[in-house]
Amino acid sequence: MEIDYSQIKVIGFDADDTLWVNETYFRDAEIAFGKLLSEYETINKIDQELFKMEMQNLGIYGYGVKAFMLSMVESAMEISNNNVSIKTIQAILDIGKDMINKPVELLDGVETVLSTLSKKYRLILATKGDLLDQERKLEKSGLTDYFHHIEVLSDKKEKNYSRLLNHLDIKPSEFLMIGNSLKSDVLPLINIKAHAIHVPFHTTWAHEQVTEKETNGKAYKTLSSLKEVLNLIH
CATH class of the missing domain: 3.40.50.1000 (HAD superfamily/HAD-like)
Structure with a gap:
């Protein structure tokens, strides 16, 4: 044409x-998030729930790492039925901060x-x-x-x-x-x-x-x- x-x-x-490069860091973060929550669900289900949460939050948080961090925290609470530890929440925030600080x-x-x-x-x-x-x-x-x-x-x-x-x-x-x-x-x-x-x-x-x-x-x-x-x- x-x-x-x-x-x-x-x-x-x-x-x-x-x-x-950008999306590669999000994929790496999803893998790390899945490992953190693996005691509660399968990796595939965790990925699905995180994506669903991101879609629900797009109109509120918009795009970017901070929005992704909030969606990870909300997903962790939901997947764990609010049993997720403060230590795990801190680890999720650290994943996001690491993404922001990437070269x-x-x-x-x-x-x-x-x-x-x-x-x-x-x-x-x-x-x-x-x-x-x-x-x-x-x-x-x-x-x-x-x-x-x-x-x-x-x-x-x-x-x-x-x-x-x-x-x-x-x-x-x-x-x-x-x-x-x-x-x-x-x-x-x-x-x-x-x-x-x-x-x-x-x-x-x-x-x-x-x-x-x-x-x-x-x-x-x-x-x-x-x-x-x-x-x-x-």
């Missing part, structure tokens, strides 16, 4: 699992891509999650200076992107979004007549997965690495 990128003036980047590991080619594209295009960062945590990761990444604008969104739906583009006075036809999530970084943009490129990460949170029916007929490119963007956008 040929897609015309010649009108692009502004390029948006997702952050987590597009610029740096920022840039994905392959990130700096080359940003450095090259920033010479011709305005670049913006459009991510969701906890504001303080995302600001901290961006600072650690050393990538701040490449971005004309940085936006931490409460969610990534059509209305969120439309509001952002209107605020920055960007026409959808002149905007390209690059990210690892079809649900958050690609389909909403296609639906508002903007452009999107999908660069999958090897691990995807279940909440971000979409069906083939949802992507059928949508005009976007999927690349195997971020560096391949430079073959499409010059």
Whole structure:
């Protein structure tokens, strides 16, 4: 499918699992959480209950490590029928703090891509999650200076992107979004007549997965690495 990128003036980047590693730490945390609660339930059931709690809490806590920590604590209370020890609760909080303090590991080619594209295009960062945590990761990444604008969104739906583009006075036809999530970084943009490129990460949170029916007929490119963007956008 040929897609015309010649009108692009502004390029948006997702952050987590597009610029740096993120989801891997959540998977590791889920494994550690499962071990902590293994005396009460099977690992598979613990995973299911934690995910269900995260979904219930999305509208209250939003996204990010702090929201995940609260969902782990609530799940531990529920799974243990409120018998979980203070020591285990502390261990859960330590899992979350360890996630927050992880070093920022840039994905392959990130700096080359940003450095090259920033010479011709305005670049913006459009991510969701906890504001303080995302600001901290961006600072650690050393990538701040490449971005004309940085936006931490409460969610990534059509209305969120439309509001952002209107605020920055960007026409959808002149905007390209690059990210690892079809649900958050690609389909909403296609639906508002903007452009999107999908660069999958090897691990995807279940909440971000979409069906083939949802992507059928949508005009976007999927690349195997971020560096391949430079073959499409010059």
